[in-house]
Amino acid sequence: MTVSWTPHRFTGGMLALDTANTVVLRNDPEKIFDRFEDPAEIARFAEAASSFRAAELGGRRLEAPVPEKIAPMVLSIRETTDRLFRRAVSKGAIATGDMPEFLEACADGLAQSRTEIGAPGKPFGDAATPVAFEVALAISALSLLRDDTIARLRICPNCSWLFVDRSRNSSRLWCDMAVCGNRQKANRHYRRRTAAREVINV
Template identity: 45%
Template sequence: MTFSWTSHRFAGGSLALDVANSVVLRPDASRRIDRFADAAAMDAFAAGVNRHCAERDVYGPVAPVPPAGRARFIGLREAIDRHFRAEASGNGDPALLADLLDAISATLRTSRGDKDCLLDTATARSALFLAANPQPERLKICPNCQWLFLDRSRNRSRAWCDMAVCGNRVKASRHYYRHREETVQ
C-alpha cells in the first residue's frame, strides 16, 4: 500500500502530537495501523515534517532517526501519546508526566551534537515545550479519528483535527443518516 505524508497527517499543530498521531485508529486494536512500522515510512516522515509540520520553522530541517535510535523514538512517541491523551481527557497523571520526561531525557542525552537536528531530538523538544507550557483547554482529541491536536482557534471551538477530512466525514455521515430516516418515514 502506497502511503504519503500529506498536510492532513500534520494536523496536530505540534511536532510531538503529529508523531503521536502516526498510529492510525489507535483505540481500535483490530484496525490499528502503525505508520512507523515501516522504516521507509519513518524516514519519509522527516521529509513530511520539513514540508507540512506547524513547527517546521522552529527546529529547522530535520533528518530521519538513525536505525540505532528508532526503538527509543518509538518509546518517546508512546510516552507522548499516553501523557497528552490523558491530559486532553482531563485525567492527567504525574506518573505519565514522569514517564514522558524520562523519555525526553533519554532522547536528548543521546542526541548528536552537530548542527543537524534529528527528528527524535526535535520531537523531544516539542514535547518538552508542550509539557512545560500546558494549555489543557487547547489540547483536544478528534472525535472522529482520535488524533490529538491543539485547538488554536480564537474561541477554542475547533472540533476536529482537520475540518477537510474528519469534519467532512462526520457531516456527510450525519447528512446520510438524516436523509435515510426521512425516506424511511
Template identity: 60%
Template sequence: MAVSWTPHRFSGGALALDVTNTVVLRGDAARSFDRFEDVAEIARFAEAATVQRAAELGSRRLVVADPRAAGPKVLALREATDRLFRRGVLHGGVETDDLATLLFACADGLVGHGRIEKGRPMPGEPGAPIAFEAALSVSALSLLPPARAERIRICANCRWLFLDESRNRSRIWCDMTVCGNRQKAQRHYRRRKVLEDADA
C-alpha cells in the same frame, strides 16, 4: 506499502502530536494500525515534517541517520506523549507517572544533541540539520505548559490529538476539510435514511 505523508497527516498542530497520530484508530484494536511499523517510514515522515513543521523547527531540516537506531527512541516518545496528553484530555489532568515517563523519553531523545540557545527553538547549530528524536523531544516538552496543554483536543472523528488554536477553543475536528466533512456527510446520510424509512 509507502505512506503518502500529505498535509492532512500534519493536522496535530505540533510535531509531537503529528507523531502520536501515526497510530491510526488508536483504541480500536480491530482496526488500529501503526504507520511506523516499517521503520523506513520514520525517515520519510521526517522529510515531510521538515516542510510541514518548518516554523516549529526554525526552518531546519530533520534527519534520521539510522531509522533502526532512532526507532526505539521515536516510538517511546510517541507513546509517552500520546498517553500523557490523551489521558489529560479525557481526565482533566495528568498522571505524575505519565509525566515521568515522558520526561525520561525526552531526556533520552535529547542526549548528545548540543545546546538550545536563547531565541532558537531547537538544539544544535543554527541552520544545521537536527536529529528527529531531539526535535520530537523539544516539541513534546513545549506542550507541557498549562496554557498549551489545555488546548489539546481529541478529534471527534478520527481520535487524533490536535492543538486547538482557535480563539474560542471550539474546534472539534483535527482537520475540517477531512474529518469535519466526513462527519457532516455521515450526519446527512443518517438524516436522509431516517426520512426514507419514515416514508416507507
C-alpha cells in the same frame, strides 16, 4: 506500504502530536494501525516534517535519521506522549504517574545529541545546522507541558487524533475540517436521509 505524508498527516499542530498520530484509529482495536510499522517510514516522516513543521522548528531541518537506530527512542517518545496528553485531555489534568516514563523517553531522545538548543527565540537551536529527529521530537513533546498548550489540546471525535486548537475562541472540533469534519457531515446527512426514508416506508 509506503505512506503519502500529506499536509493532512500534520494537522496535530506540533511535531510531537503529528508523531503520536502516526498510530491511526487508536480508539478502534479492530481498525488501529501503525504508520511506523515499517521503520523506513520514520525517515520519510522526518523529511516531510522538516517542511510541514518548519515554523515550529524555527527553520531548522531535521537530519535524515537511520530508522533502525532511532526507532526504539521515537516509538517510546511517541507512545508516552500520546498516553500522557490523551489522558490529560480526557481528565483535564496531567497524571503525575505518567510523567516519569514520559520524561525518561524524552531524556533518551536528547542523550545521544551534542547539539545546542534553547537560544532566545530559537527553542530548537541554530537554523543553520540540522537537528536529529529524536532530539526535535523530545523538545516538541516537552513543550506540550506548557499550561497554555495543555488547555488547547483536543481529541478529534472522528479519528481520535490529538491536536492543538489554536482557533480564536477555542472551538475547533476536528483535527482537519476538510477530512474528518466533512466525513462527519456526510455521515450525519446519510443518517438523516436513511431515517427519512424509514419514516416514509412505515
